[in-house]
Amino acid sequence: MPVAARASGPVRVLVFPSGTEVGQEIGRALERSLHVQLHGASSRDDHGALAFARHARLPSLDAPDFDARFQALLAEWRIELVFATHDSVQDHLAPRIASWGAVLANGDPEACRIARSKRATLDTFAHTGWTPRRHDDPAAVTQWPVAVKPDAGQGGQGFARAEDAATLAQAMAAVAQPLVTEYLPGEEISVDCFSDRHRRLLYVGPRSRERVVGGIAMRSRPLPADATVSAIAEAINARLVLRGPWFLQLRRDAQGRWKLLEFSCRLSTGSTVARAAGVNLPLLAVQDFLERDVRILAEPRLHVLERRLEHHAVLDYAFDxxxxxxxxxxxxxxxxxxxxxxxxxxxxxxxxxxxxxxxxxxxxxxxxxxxxxxxxxxxxxxxxxxxxxxxxxxxxxxxxxxxxxxxxxxxxxxxxxxxxxxxxxxxxxx
CATH class of the missing domain: 3.40.50.1000 (HAD superfamily/HAD-like)
Structure with a gap:
């Protein structure tokens, strides 16, 4: 949708699925913005319905009527910009949404396809020296331990460390489309990034993962972007068409070198660290959608960010x-x-x-x-x-x-x- 053709007023934004931790972060980042009219949708009964004043229920992504229902909701609410909060949703919507009259934040189909597959990611960047060594023939593995993970997993889901051929066979049998790579024993970080419509990489924000629960970093510290981290982010940005928030996961190998675990074309769960430092990545995406040139003003004195579970009681009682x-x-x-x-x-x-x-x-x-x-x-x-x-x-x-x-x-x-x-x-x- 060309910006020149849109009506004036706030951008009509849809967050889907709205009840995820990423969806909640996008909601908090945008709910008070004068530039946004916020909507949420989810395929299950979750916190999204409580957090979004305008909310709808949709079928699951694999339901036969998902596309038709999603397209109808876009038309009903006249949605202009969609934030997908799960990698599979991002990958599914990317090749379709333009024909439905909306824009997907960071929704280039090729970039989303590569990001969804760890194997495709390793193939794309195999020449760089910062991807982990891949073992396509499990019988030929000679250096142990190795890492086993599903090709389309995220957040460490399905990860296993195999110490020998027997445990490798068990780990590979436990996941769909297993990928076997060298095991990286060192420090792991997440790196939040933002690229604008001119394909400029405007923000590279590494952060620590000091206490992780269910794949989510509950305690993080902002870290300086060293030359290697910045170079990896720049290389990914140069190779793919990225526009909006995205992130990558890096881990040090046995020699202390950064290696790429994965990258994603969506906002990260832990991007709250960037927002706390004054870098509101979802709002930057809205401004970029409006074809406004944006600048980054990050607060360097932010020390640490702690997360916790929140509770929201629903009172079934009408009162004035x-x-x-x-x-x-x-x-x-x-x-x-x-x-x-x-x-x-x-x-x-x-x-x-x-x-x-x-x-x-x-x-x-x-x-x-x-x-x-x-x-x-x-x-x-x-x-x-x-x-x-x-x-x-x-x-x-x-x-x-x-x-x-x-x-x-x-x-x-x-x-x-x-x-x-x-x-x-x-x-x-x-």
């Missing part, structure tokens, strides 16, 4: 008002409670009323001012007399937030509405 207690709920240890403030502003975004409900013994306005909480945050402030039950001021349907259990019990018994302690605030309406 949330009542907050003041002492030890909104106001804790002399300052505003950050969790309560986050929930309050999120509920305002959702169009809910906020009411402060308290028997605070002092001057409420002075207490709020000391905590730097604006009284206008609340639609109403109800100052109860001592001994007056809080249930008397509550009108259902509503939520009630109070740190004191007897108060929650009294309100629950009187109104039957959901009541929560402060420990639940970080789980609600994220």
């Amino acid at each position: 008002t949330c009542y907050f207690d003041l002492d030890d709920t909104v106001f804790c240890n002399g300052i505003a409670n950050p969790a309560a403030m986050r929930l309050a502003y999120r509920l305002l975004e959702l169009g809910k009323r906020l009411v402060l409900l308290t028997r605070h013994p002092g001057d409420i306005a002075r207490t709020l001012a000391a905590a730097r909480i604006a009284p206008g945050l609340f639609d109403d402030i109800v100052h109860l007399r001592q001994g007056e039950p809080k249930s008397s001021a509550i009108r259902a349907p509503a939520l009630f937030i109070d740190n004191h259990f007897p108060e929650r019990l009294e309100v629950s018994r009187h109104h039957g509405i959901p009541v929560f302690d402060v420990d639940a605030l970080d789980l609600l309406y994220r």
Whole structure:
């Protein structure tokens, strides 16, 4: 879709599958951008439906009606730019999506085909000296151990280390289209990259993989791009048509030399490190889609990034008002409670009323001012007399937030509405 022909306004972006870690990262990177109208879709019931305000369910990639349903969704939402969050999806969409009237971020068909196959990747860059030695004849292996992995795997899935011919045979039998290469015993890094529409490699961001769970680096540090790492990224960029975010995995061999494990034409799971340093790779892709020349401004003092599992509670209850207690709920240890403030502003975004409900013994306005909480945050402030039950001021349907259990019990018994302690605030309406 030529940019000159598009209507003005935000770019209509689809993230698929939306519930993956990559999909969630793209959502966080783009959800507040004025340049983007964000949509998500998934083939299963997952977190994508909670994280994307506009969301659809699609059949699985191998379903006979996937292409027709996907194309129909693009037309219905008038999607302009698609981010694929899985290598198989990227490879499937790349040769098709242009005829469906949309653009796939970094979706050159040849680049996606080569990236999806480790064997094709090794063939493409066999002359470079930075690909691991391949063993096409398992019977001819003389240097042990060796690495076994599926040709179309990702994130270390299906990887095995074989110490001898017997374990090699077992490992090869356990995966589809096994690939056997030299074993690389050294340090492994991920390298996030960005190439623009002029085929310029604008960003090379290596990062460590210090604690890995399920193939995802949970602790990473940004690293300097040494000459070898930069040269490998430049060589891949020069050989293939890349436009948008992509990444590669490197590991040192027994002599300490960097060797290529794989590369991918999509955003990486750990690209949050780049975003934390001020390099928002999905947003750069949107700007490049709009044919705007972009520049990189990375913060060099970023030290480390830690990941963790997040929780999102879904409340099956319709309400229009949330009542907050003041002492030890909104106001804790002399300052505003950050969790309560986050929930309050999120509920305002959702169009809910906020009411402060308290028997605070002092001057409420002075207490709020000391905590730097604006009284206008609340639609109403109800100052109860001592001994007056809080249930008397509550009108259902509503939520009630109070740190004191007897108060929650009294309100629950009187109104039957959901009541929560402060420990639940970080789980609600994220």
